[in-house]
Amino acid sequence: MDFDMKKTTTRQIFVEAGVSKGLSIWASKVLFDCFQELLWERLKEEKEVLFKDFGTLRLVKAKARERERDGLRKLFPSHYRISFRFSRTARDRLNLELPD
Incomplete structure (x- = not known):
């Protein structure tokens, strides 16, 4: 499946994937x-990031990657070093308080 990510919605991708697996378009949309x-219910429980729209799912993925890195740091503290820099606008957009 080739998608133009700027023009394709998550719902269209999901429906296309469902149809390719043998579901009807209607069933894919309902699913x-x-x-x-269900995702929104789970996101409401997350207190670490404020979610404003469905497009911010990538923040959840970023948070999951961050937790995974933290786990690796605990396992291999001297062999696993990563530093991150956030611009001021990124910090404001994420609504996170990060040290300078």
Whole structure:
């Protein structure tokens, strides 16, 4: 499946994937709506990041990667070093308090 990510919505991708697996378009849309509702419930429980729209799912993925890195740092403290720099606008957009 080739998608133009600037023009394709998450729902369209999900529906296309469902149809390719043998689901009807209607069933794929219903499944996506249920998935989105469940995801929103899970996101509401997350207190670390304020989510404003469904597009901020990438922040959840970033948080998961961060937790994974933290786990690796605990396992290999002297062999696993990563430093991150956030611009002021990125910090403001994420609404996180990060040290300068």
